[in-house]
Amino acid sequence: MAIEVRIPTILRTYTDGEKAVTGDGASLSALIDDLEANHPGIKDRLIDNGDLRRFVNVYINDEDVRFIGGLEAQLSDGDQVVVLPAVAGGC
């Protein structure tokens, strides 16, 4: 099973500068574990206390995973995953 994962600039230090990497997993959670095995350190930037970080957005085939099960969202071969940090702030 191959899933393409688009990596944002700020996390490319974990992927040797690659903009996209390939991963594997039947759920988002499994995919992130697989990414961690090949790109150590990346999981901690995505997950905090067992849940997706509040200011990291993950999309599966253009759907924000928060609306389709979060870390339990299901994945199939050929799915496209995009990771984008939130653009946010406040005074």
Add this chain to the structure above:
Amino acid sequence: MLTIDQATYDAIVRHAKRDHPDEACGIVAGPEGSDRPERVVEMVNAAGSPTFYEFDSTELLDLYKQMWDRDEEPVVIYHSHTATEAYPSRTDIGLASEPGAHYVLVSTREHGNNEGPVEFRSYRIVDGAVTEEEVAVVPALPAR
């Protein structure tokens, strides 16, 4: 240094004044690696707040896909402060995630929605370190 043309500068200021007292936010995209802020994209502040801004997650994805298709990147990421100075807050610094971008802050605290000067300042924010930079407003960007 941030070099920005007058029309783009004016568009950012107009947006900030219009959305006051809520924080306005958006980007200026430019060709990857060019450091040229060419295309203003106003974003909706999904937080709709005078003290916080966040791009809507669906719009954020649409924006990045559009930039990827056009080989662009966010050259400027801007937002306004409506009651405080144009300096990145602790939250701004903690959440800054584009090390290559110029973070522009506009403060509308003095004149709100009305005519009048604003503070317009630019920063690099990398790994939690803030460096202010000069802003050069030019009639037009130099030819490519």
